[in-house]
Amino acid sequence: MPLRYTLPLGLLLVLAAGPLWAAQKVALDYHVQLLPKSDQAEVRITLAEGATVRSLDFDLGAPGSASLSYRVRLSQPRKNGTFDTRITPDWALFRGEQLVPPANLDQQEGVELVSRLEFELPKGWKSVETAWPRIGKNRFRIDDVSRLFDRPTGWMLAGNLGSRRTTLGETEVTVSAPKGQGMHRMDVLTLLTFVWPQVQAVFPRNPAKLLIVGAGSPMWKGSAAGRNSIYLYSGLPLVSESGSSPLLREVVQLFSGINDEPGHDWIGEGLSEYYAIELLRRAGGMSDERYQTLQHRLNAAGKNVTRLRGQQANAAMVARAVTLLQALDREIRLQTHSKRSLDDVSQALMRMDKVNTASFIQLSESVLGGTSEVLDSPLLR
Numbered sequence: 001m002p003l004r005y006t007l008p009l010g011l012l013l014v015l016a017a018g019p020l021w022a023a024q025k026v027a028l029d030y031h032v033q034l035l036p037k038s039d040q041a042e043v044r045i046t047l048a049e050g051a052t053v054r055s056l057d058f059d060l061g062a063p064g065s066a067s068l069s070y071r072v073r074l075s076q077p078r079k080n081g082t083f084d085t086r087i088t089p090d091w092a093l094f095r096g097e098q099l100v101p102p103a104n105l106d107q108q109e110g111v112e113l114v115s116r117l118e119f120e121l122p123k124g125w126k127s128v129e130t131a132w133p134r135i136g137k138n139r140f141r142i143d144d145v146s147r148l149f150d151r152p153t154g155w156m157l158a159g160n161l162g163s164r165r166t167t168l169g170e171t172e173v174t175v176s177a178p179k180g181q182g183m184h185r186m187d188v189l190t191l192l193t194f195v196w197p198q199v200q201a202v203f204p205r206n207p208a209k210l211l212i213v214g215a216g217s218p219m220w221k222g223s224a225a226g227r228n229s230i231y232l233y234s235g236l237p238l239v240s241e242s243g244s245s246p247l248l249r250e251v252v253q254l255f256s257g258i259n260d261e262p263g264h265d266w267i268g269e270g271l272s273e274y275y276a277i278e279l280l281r282r283a284g285g286m287s288d289e290r291y292q293t294l295q296h297r298l299n300a301a302g303k304n305v306t307r308l309r310g311q312q313a314n315a316a317m318v319a320r321a322v323t324l325l326q327a328l329d330r331e332i333r334l335q336t337h338s339k340r341s342l343d344d345v346s347q348a349l350m351r352m353d354k355v356n357t358a359s360f361i362q363l364s365e366s367v368l369g370g371t372s373e374v375l376d377s378p379l380l381r
Contacts, residue, residue, distance in 0.1 A: 028113040028150070030142070032099055033120040034158060036087050040071045043099050047113075072098055082220045091159025091178035093215055095226055096130065096152030103149050115142040115150035121158060128158035129176045131211040131228035144227075154227035157213040164189055168196045170206040181215040183234040188212055188247065191238050195248060198279040202343050203255035203350065210254070212247075225250040243286055243294040249276040258349050261356040266308040268355070270321025271346060277322070298323050308379045309357050320379070328374045332367060340367050 027048040032041050074094045076084040085094040096117075119128045119138040131154040132140040142150045163176040164185040173192060177183030200206075211229040221233045223246040230250040239245045252275040258268045277294065280286050286294075302320030311317050329342035344367045349355055361375050 025112045025114050028115045030100065030115070030117045030152060031120065032117065032152075034074075034087065034092050034122055034125075035071075036089050036092065036122055038071075039073055039075050039087055041074055041087075041092075041094075041099060042071050045100070074098060078220060082218050084220050086215075086219060088159075091125075091157070091161065091215075093155070093157050093178075093213060093219065093231070096154050096156055100151040103151070113150060116140065117142050117152050119158060125159050127161050127163075128156065129161065129163065129174060129211055129213065130154060130156045131207075131209050131226070133208060155211060155213050155229035155231050157211075166193065168193060169200055170208075171210050172208065173210045173212070175212045175214075177214045177234060181234050183214045183216075183232075184238070187238055188232070191245070191247060192251070194285065195251075195279050195283045198282045199251060199255060202275065202279070202346060203252070204347075205255050205257075205350075207254075223247065223250050225253040228254065230254065239280065239285070242297055243277060243280070243290055244273060245276045245280060248279060249273055252276055252279070256346060256350055258346075259352075259354055261354050263310045264356045264360075265313050266311065266317060266321045267349075267357070267360050269313045269318050270308075270325050271349075273318050274322045274325045274342075275346075295323075295326075306378065307381075309381065324374065324377070324379060328364060328372065331372060331374045332364070335368055335370065 027046075029046045029048075031044040031046065033044075034041050074085055074087040074092055076086075076098075078084060085098065086092070087094070116135065117130070117132065117140045118136070121128060121138060128138050130140050130152070132142055132152075135141050142152055144150050144153070157176050157178070160179050161176050162179045162183070162185065163174055165172065165174045166189050167173070173189065175183070175185040175188045177185065207228045209228055212232055213229065214232040214234045216234045219233055220231075221235060223233065223236060224231045230247070232247055232250070236246050238247050249272045252272045253268065256268075256271060256275075258271060260266075260268045277286075277291075281291055298319045302316050302318075302323055305311075305316050305320035308317060308321055308324070325342060328345075332340050332342060332345075345360075345364050348363045348367070349360070352359065357380050361372070361380070364375060365372050
């Protein structure tokens with residue numbers, strides 16, 4: 001059972017005096033001071049009118065190791081010596097979720113909290129980047145319509161940075177990394193510009209900002225999506241020898257927003273890899289010959305997988321999921337005379353809060369207009 005601890009607001013927040021009005025907007029400010037010498041960030045939360053909020057119920061994690069502090073540790077090492085997040089004397093790469101734990105908010109009716117995030121940087125550090133709208137030099141507006149309690153989320157980067165920016169569709173795209181970390185910023189922007197129309201055609205979402213951050217060793221040699229943000233290890237190829245793209249896989253995860261139920265992550269993982277290949281192909285970045293070579297590799301990688309449902313995601317499972325999805329796409333196109341495709345299924349999945357194998361099959365057969373032979377498989381039982 002997770003440890004839940006409700007603090008009276010006066011013990012948690014620094015309160016500023018002010019008049020209370022009905023249906024008013026009340027400022028909730030997060031002030032973050034980065035402290036590289038102690039591997040920490042000091043977080044101060046200030047509510048402009050304390051009477052409007054009765055309590056914040058924070059989820060502090062498992063008993064025994066739970067804590068609530070204004071100081072949080074930023075570096076998260078892995079067993080192999082790499083780091084998921086890290087702070088150094090010159091830069092910090094971390095997630096906003098590390099700064100403030102999840103919480104249930106109990107507030108007065110007719111009150112809207114206006115949340116803002118401000119950073120105090122160490123001497124010599126030049127800038128900070130987040131995926132939230134900038135409202136000042138080191139200040140950002142936190143506004144998450146899916147939550148009552150707005151808190152900082154997504155990948156964040158501060159320090160002596162090199163950044164490149166462009167606008168794709170209605171989205172401001174920023175690629176940022178600490179200087180000297182080997183991040184190919186213009187290559188990232190070029191690939192995104194090339195594929196963006198295909199992404200929008202399948203996943204018609206227009207976030208105001210997309211932030212892509214990265215760094216080199218000893219950071220984790222992988223990629224991960226956050227809230228309107230992506231971490232990409234600077235040493236990863238944008239398109240691998242197999243033809244897949246770690247960057248596009250994370251872009252698909254962000255834009256699709258598919259949320260798998262436990263034991264059904266073959267759906268989200270498979271679709272992300274499927275479209276990382278397919279969107280590049282549709283954009284003209286992959287020849288038919290190269291695509292066929294990739295097909296042989298996927299078939300070989302997933303040939304020993306006998307079940308997708310209930311299995312933990314790994315390379316072999318994802319490869320088998322991709323070949324299943326490719327077969328489903330062909331089946332839908334054949335049965336509907338190319339009027340429908342897997343794209344229609346994916347767009348329906350985007351509108352669902354949770355996805356499982358049963359709902360995936362139901363949606364697919366609704367698009368297909370009948371029973372799917374592809375999905376009538378021991379892989380999904």
